[in-house]
Amino acid sequence: MVTYEEHVPLSEEDVPYYEDVTPGSGCLPPGAWLPGSDAARLPLGGTWRFRLSPTAASEDASFARPEYDDSAWEELRVPGHWVLQGHGAPAYTNTGYPFPVDPPRVPDENPTGDHRYAFDLPADWPAGSAALHFGGVESCARVWLNGSELGHFKGSRLPHEFEAGSLLRPGRNVLAVRVHQWSSGSYLEDQDQWWLPGVFREVELRHRPEGAVRDAFVHAEYDHRTGQGTLRVDSDPAGRVTVPELGLELATGESATVPVEPWTAETPRLYDAELATSGERVPLRIGFRTVVVEDGLLKVNGRPILLRGVNRHEFDPAHGRAVGADVMRRDLLLMKQHNINAVRTSHYPPDPAFLALCDELGLWVVDECDLETHGFAQQGWRANPVDDERWTPALLDRARRMVERDKNHPSVIMWSLGNECGTGRGLSTMAAWMRERDPSRPLHYEGDPGCADTDVYSRMYADHAEVERIGRRTEEPLPDGTLDARRRGLPFVLCEYAHAMGNGPGGLSEYQRLFETYERCQGGFVWEWIDHGLRQYTADGVRYHAYGGDFGEEVHDGNFVCDGLLFPERVPSPGLIEYKKVIEPVRFEAVGPDGAPGAVRVTNLQDFADLSALAFPWSYEVEGLPVAEGTLAVPPLLPGESAEVKLPAPPEDAPRDGEALWTVRAVLAEDAVWAEAGHEIAWGQLPAAPLPVPRPWTPSAAPRRGTDRTLTLGPGVFDATTGVLSRLGGSPVTGPRLDVWRAPTDNDEGAPWQPGQRCGPEWRRIGLHRMRHRTDAVTAEGDALVVRTRVAPAATSLGFAVVHRWTSDGAALRLEVAVTPQGDWPAPLPRLGVRMGLDGDLGAVRWFGGGPGEAYPDTSAAARVGRWSLPVDALQTPYVRPQENGARIGVRWAELTRPDGTGLRIEGEPHYFFTARRWTSEELDAARHTPDLVAGDRVWLNLDHAQHGIGSGSCGPGVLPKYRLEAAPAAFAFTFRPLE
Template sequence: MNSTQHTPPLPYYEDVSPGTGCLPPRAWAPGSDAARLSLGGTWAFRLSPTAAAEDDSFARPGYDASGWGEIPVPAHWVLHGHGAPIYTNVNYPFPVDPPRVPTENPTGDHLRVFDLPGDWPTSGQAVLRFEGVESCARVWLNGEELGTFKGSRLPHEFAVAGLLKPSGNVLAVRVHQWSSGSYLEDQDQWWLPGIFREVTLLHRPAGSVADFFVHASYDHVGGTGTLRVDAEPGGGRVTVPELGLDLATGESATVAVEPWTAETPRLYEGTLTTGGETVSLRIGFRTVLVEDGVFKVNGHRVLFRGVNRHEFHPVTGRALDLATMRRDLELMKRHNINAVRTSHYPPHPAFLDLCDELGLWVVDECDLETHGFVDLDWRNNPVDDDRWTPALVDRAARMVERDKNHPSIVMWSLGNECGTGRGLSAMADWIRERDPSRVIHYEGDLSCADTGIYSRMYAPHAEVAQIGARTEAPWGDAALDARRRELPFIQCEYAHAMGNGPGGLSEYQRLFETHERLQGGFVWEWIDHGFARHTPNGTPYYAYGGDFGEELHDGNFVCDGLLFPDRTPSPGLIEYKKVIEPVRIEGDGSGGTVRITNGHDFTDLSHLAFSWRYEAEGVAVGSGELAVPPLAPGESADLKLPAPAATAPGEETRWTVEARLAAATAWGEAGHVVAWAQLPGSAAAAPASVTATGAPRRGGDRIVLGPGTFDAATGTLTDLGGLTLTGPRLDLWRAPTDNDNGASWQPDERYGLIWRELGLHRLQHRVDAVDLADRELTVRTRVAPAATDVGLTAVYQWTADGDRLRLAVSVTPLGEWSCPLPRLGVRLGVPAALGAAEWFGGGPGEAYPDTRAASRLGRWALSVDEMQTPYVRPQENGARADVRWARLTAPDGTGLRIEGHPPFWFTARRWTTEQLDAAEHTPDLVASPDTVWVNLDHGQQGIGSQSCGPGVLEPHRLLVAPAEFSFTFAPLG
C-alpha cells in the first residue's frame, strides 16, 4: 500500500507572505483632526522560549494575566530584562534555511486593556495602527484575530470599528523574534525584538481621507510651482492661504513660489478637507531629475554631504522619542551635513517631518537586506526567488505610500546588500510606476539596471577619480555599461567612522568638488551603537557585540559612528564638519588677501557674517569684521585683510577667518561657526638653541648634566630639576585603531596586524654606548623587536645650558623594512601630579596626518584626562598636531616645559600604550597613581578608513627612513 507524505503548511511566522488582514498602506498624516488614542504605556508581558510554547487563550477577554510581568510600549523586551540583544553584521544568528526559523524562537505576548475616551465618536470607522514591530506580529482585539504582519520598520493597520467597546477593550499582540521576515532584515545592527514604535487607535470619520498624494513641482526657469493633491476618495478641497489657492483634489494650479531645498527648507501650510476630516499639509515645491548625467534639484547640481543613520539610543535601542530625533538633525545641520540615507529601513515617520522642516536631502531606504546570503554565493537569496516577490513589493509599497509626501525625500532606495534578483526589479518597477518624480537608488547591482544613479560603497580614491572622469573599467553588458557611465555617481557609504577616524576625508571631498559627476556621499555612520552599562562597582561603559553572551557576533563593528552613544560628537564628526564646509576660505595671509568661495548649491552668503582675528604665538592681537559680498553659489571674491598689528620680532603670526550665522536659525544660534580657515602670517623664528655650557659629570651610578640626572649604565634621564622622570626613549608602538587593524575583505595591507606580527609592541632596547664628551652626553642604542633582524639605531645627544636640557635624536633604519611605522618619537613618564596640559599647536581636539583638517593652531589648555578620546573600544587617541611647545604642570605650579623642533605630535595619558592596547572597554583603563605618560612624536602613521574602507593614502604613511628631531626640556616652578 502506497502512502503519500503530506507536508503541513508553514505557520504564519514562517510563510513568505507579508501577512494577512492588514489594510492597504497610506500616507503618514499626523495633522489629521480626527480623534486618536495612544495605546503606549505599560503593557502586561510574558516571554516564551518558542513560538508554540503558549496557546492563544491570553487574547480572550477575561484572561487572568496577573502573574505576568510588565513592559513599556514602545520598547524592546531584551532591554528590559527578558533575554539579551544580539549583534551581527552579515551572518544570520540562526541556520540559513529560508523561510524556516529555529524552534528556539523567543516570543513575547503583550496585553493592553484600554477604555475609549468619553468623547470618542460613535459613528464612522476606526483603525489600529502599528508603526513598528520586530519581527512578526499576530494581533487580536477583544478576542477576535485581526491578522498578522511582517516588515519590522514599516506601518501596518487593521480595521477595528466593529470590535470596539466603550471600556475594557483587550488588545493582544504576540511578537516573534524570528520569522521569515528576519531573512529580509539582516541589516548591520542589533537584533532587538519587540513593539518598538507607537501603537495608536485612529478614528476614521465617514468621508475621511483614505489616502492622499501631494505633487508639488518647481520650475526653476519661471520660478513657479505647480500643485496637485490627489486624494482617495475624491471630492475634497485643498487650500494654501499663503498662495491664495483653493483647489479641488486632483486639480492643478501654477503660482509663483519659493522652492524647497535642504538649504532653504521653505514649507507652505495647507489643508486637505473632505466631508469628514481635515488634514494639515506642509508643502515643499521642488523637482528632482537626472539631466545630462547629473543629479539635479530645481535645475541645480546637488553635492551630498551626507551620513548614514541607523535609529539608535544607548538605553532604548530603536525606540526613539521626538526630542532625540530633533537633536540628531540639529547636530547634523550644525556640522554642515545636508543629507541622510536612512540605513537600512524607513525611519520613524516623524524624523522625516523634521527633515522637511530643518532641511536635509533624504535617501529613504526600504526595510530590506539579505547580506547573510553572500557567503553562500547568494544561494536561495529571497530577492531572486519569485515566492518572496509579494513580500518585497509590499515592503516597497509601505515605504513609498507612507513617505511619499515629504519634499525632503529625493531618492527611493530598494534596500541594501541584497545581491541582485527579480524581486528587486519588481520593486523598482512598482516604485517607478507609483512615483516617477524621484530617482531610484540601489548600490548592490553594478549594472544599474533598475536605478537612476550609480552608487558604490567604499570605492578607493583612485577609482573615484576615474569614475569622476567617466573612465572607470568596463563592466558586464556593454549597453548597460554605457548607460551606467552616463549616470551620476554617489558613495552611499564611505569613510568608515569606526573608532579613531575616518581618515582621507579631505581627499574624497576634493574629488567630489572637482568632477561634476561625483555628487558626494554618505559617511558610515551617524552613531556608535553601544548600550549603556555599568561594571559591578558602578563604572559606566558601553557594551558591544559579544558582551551579551552571543554565540555569534561581530564585536565592536557596531560602534562605527561619528557620535559616541551618548550623542557627544567624536573627533571624526568635528573633522567631517571642517572638510565639508559650504564656504571655502583660502589665501596668503602674508600677502594680506583672502579668497572667499560660496560652496552652497542654492543660497548666497547673505545669511553669514565674516570675521578675522590676527594672532601672534596663538594669542589674538587684533580682530574685526570682514565685509563679504552676498556671493551666489559657486562665486568667489578676493578681499583685502586689514594691516596686521605690530608683533614682537620672531613671533609666529596667523590670520583666522570665520563664517558665522548672522542670525539664529531653527538649528543654530547666531554666531554659530559654519566655516573657518587659518592663513599664514609671518613665519616663526628658528627655535632658540641651547648653548652647551655645562659638562656631564659622572658620579657613581649617576651622570649629572645641567638640571638633569641620568642613569650612568643606560644613559636614561631619571630626574630633571627635582622631577622624577622615566625616559625619554624611542617609541614606535601605538594601540592599533580599528582602522589600523583593517578589514579582511579590503585589499590594502592591514598594518595593525603586521605591526603586531613584527613585534613592534614588544621592542627591546640595547644600550651600545654611553659617552661623555666635554659638553655632551651621547647615548647610542639599538631598538628592535625579537625574532627579526630589522630595527633602528637611535642616538640620543644631550646638552645643557644650566637651566634646560636639549635632546637631539638621530634615527637610522636597520634591515629591510616592509611596512610603515605606527609612530616615531620618544616616550617619557612624568609625575602624576602634572595633570594640567597647555600647548601652542594644533587643537583643541586630536589630529593625525589624514584627520587634521579641523586642527586649529592656537594656545590650548586641558587636563590630561580631558585630552583622552573615550572610544568605545579603547585605542590610539589624543594626539595633538603641529605642537611648538607644551607644558605639564601640577597644582602647585611645578612642572615641565617641552619645546620641539620641528613641531611635534603631543600625547599625554595616565596609562601606558600597552595598557591602552590591552583594554577592551573604557573601565579597563586604570589611571596610574604615579605617572603621566607622554609621547613626543616626530611622525605618526595616518588613520585611513580600512575598518571597512580604503587604507591610509601614500602621503600619510610613516615610511621607515632616517630622521632627526630634537626637544628641549625645562623644569617649571
C-alpha cells in the same frame, strides 16, 4: 501597473504563519503619513503586561481573551524592546544570520513575547470605523482586539494597520499582540545592527469617520526657469486643498501654477496647507521642488547638488530603536550644526516624524526600503529571496509601505530599493512599481553593478583612485556594452564611505576634493552617524557601552557595531569635528605673497543659498594669542562665486618675534532654527608673516659624573650605565626612549576581507608591541652626553640604531635624536618618537599648536593652531573600544603643570605630536572597554616626530601613500625646561 498580490504559497508544506513568505494578512492598504488630523486619536503606548516564551511552539491564544488574568506577568514599556528591559539579551551581527540559513524556516529557539494592554475607550469616542496602527514591530506580530483576531504582519520598520472599529467597546478594551523574534521576515532584515525584538514604535487607535482621508498624494513641482510651482493633491476620497499663503483653494486632482519659493536642503521653504474631505481635515506642509537625473547629473531645481551626508540607523543607547522625537530633533540639529546636508536612512524607513523634521530643518534624504539579505552572500547568494518569485509579494509590500507612507516629504529626493541584497527579479519588480507609482524621484540601489534598476551609480568604499576614475568616466567597463554605456552616463554617489569606526576616519579631505573636482561625483554618505554601544554599568556603577559578544552571543561581530561619528550618548567624536571642517560650505584661501597675504579669497560652496545669512569675524594672533579682532565685509556671494576681500594691516603694536596668523571665520549672523547667532560654519587660518627664525641653542654645561653611578647635565640626572634620564629638575622621570608602538585603532586592525590593509596584525607579527632596548655606548663628547642604543623586536633582525645627543644651557635640557632603520621593513611604523613617564600630579596641560581636539596626519583638517589648555584626563578620547587616541598635532611647545604652577615645558623641532595619558600604550591595547583603563601614578607622554595615518581600513580603503609612516632615517629634537 505592476500587480500587488496578497499571498503566494511557499509550497504544499504547511508552515506556521511566522514562517510563510507572505507579508501578512488582514492589514489595511498602506497610505500616506498624515499627522495632525482633526479625527480622534488615542495613543496606546505606556506600561503593558508581558510574558516571554523561549519558543514559538504554543498556539494557545487564550491570553488574548479580555478576561484573561495577566496579573502574574511582567511589566514592559511600549514602545520598547524586551531584550533591553531584562528579558533575554540583544545580539549583534553584521552580515551573518544568527540562525541557520534555511529560508523561510527559523529555529525552534524563537523567543516569543506575548503582550497585553488594557485601555479605556474615551466616553466621547465616536462610533464607526477605526484603524489600529502599529508603527514598527520586530519581526512578526499577530494581533487580537477584545479576543478577536485581526491578522498578522511582517516588515519590522514599516507601518501596519487593521480595521478595528466594530470590535471596540465602551469602557475597557484589551489589545493582545504576540511577537516572534524570528520569522521569514528576518531573512529580509539582515541589516548591520543589533537584533532587537519588540513593539518599538508607536501604537495608536485612529478614528476613521465616514469620508475620512484614506490616502493623499501631494505633487509639488518647481520650475527653476520661471520660478513657479505647480501643485496638485490627489486624495481618496476627493476633497479640497487650501494654501492660504499662496491664495490657493483647489479641488483635489486639480492643478494650479503660481510663483513660489522653492524647497531645498539649504532653504527649506514650506507652505502650510489643509486637505479637507467630507469627514476629516488634515494639515499638510508643502515644499515645491523637482528632482531629475539630467545630463548625467542628479539635479534639484535645475542645479546639481553635492551630498555631504551620513548614514543613520535609529539608535538610542538605552532604548535601541525606540527613539523619541526629542532624540530625532537632537540628531538633526547636530547634523545641521556640523554642515551635514543629507541622510541615507540605512537600511529601512525611519520613524516618519524624522522625515517631517528633515522637511522642516532642511536635509536631503535617501529613503531606503526595509530590505537586506546580506547573509546570503556567505551562501554564494543561493536561495536569495530577492531572486525567488515566491518572495516577491513580500518585497513589493515593503516597497509599497515605504513609498505610500513617505511620498509627501519634500526632503525625500530618492527611493532606495534596499541594501546589500545582491541582484534579482524581485528588485526589478520593486523598481518597476516604484517608478510607476512615483516617477518624480530617482531610484537608488548599490548592490547591482550594472545599475539595471537604478538612476544613479552607487558604490561603497571605493578608494580615492577609483573615485577619480569614475569621476573622469574612465572606470573599468562592464561586460555588457549597453549597460556600460548607461552606467557611464549616470551620476555617481558613494552611498557608504569613510568608515567612522573608532579613531577616524582618515582621508576625508581627499575624498571631498574629488567630489568638488569632478561634477559626476556628487558626494556621499559617511558610514555612519552613531556608535551603537548599549549603555551598561559595572558592579560599582561605572558606565560603559557594550558591543557584540558582551551578551554571550554565539555568533557576533564584536565592536563593528560601533562605527559612528557620534559616541553612543550623542557626543560628537573627533571624526565628526573633522567631517564638519572638511565639508564646510565656505572656503578661505590666502591671496598674496607666501607668509604675508594681503587678502583672503572667500568662496561660497553651497548649492542654492548665498552668503547673506553669514558674518565673517577675523582675528590677528601672535603665538596663539589674539592681538586684534574685527569683521570682514564679504559680499553676499551666490553659490559657486568667489571674492577677494582685503585683510586689514597687522596691528602696529603687535609682537614681532612670534608666529603670526590670521583666523577668518563664517558664522550665523542671526539665529536660525537649528543654531543660534554666532554659530561657526567655517573657518580658515592664513600665515600673517614669515615664520620667525628659531633662537639658536647654545650649550653651556658639560656632563658631570657623580659618585652613585649617575651623570648630571644641567637640570638632568642620567643613569651612567644606560644613559637613560632618571630625574629632571628634581622630579623623577622614566625615559625618554624611542617608541614605535601604538595601541592599534580599529582602522589599523582592518577588515578580515582586506588583508593587504591590516597594519595592526602585521605590527604584532613583526613584534612592534614588544620592542627591546640595548645600550651600546654612553659617552661624553665635549658639552654633549651621547647615548647610542639599538631598539628591536625579538625573533627578527629588524631594528633601529638610535643616537641620543643631550646638551644643556644650564636651565634646560635638549635632546637630539637620530634614528636609522636596520633591515628591510615590510610594513609602515605606527609612530616614531620618544616615550617618557612623569609625576602623576602633573595633571594640567597647556600647549601651542593644533587643537583643541585630537588629530593625526590624515585627520588634521579641523586642527586649529592656537593656545589650548586641558586636564590630562580630558585629552583622552573615550572610544567604545579603547585604542590609540588623543594626539595633538603640530605642537610647538607644551607645558604640564601641578596645581602650584611648577612642571615641565617641552619644545619641539620640528613641530611634533603630543600625547599624555595615565596609562601606557600596552595598557590601552589590552583594554576592551573604557572601565578597563585604570589611572596609574604616572603621566605617560608620547612626543612623536611622526605618526602613521588613520585611513578607513576597518571597512574601507587604508591609509593613503602620503600618510604612511615608512621606516626611514629621521632626526628630531626636544628641549625640556623645568618650570619652577
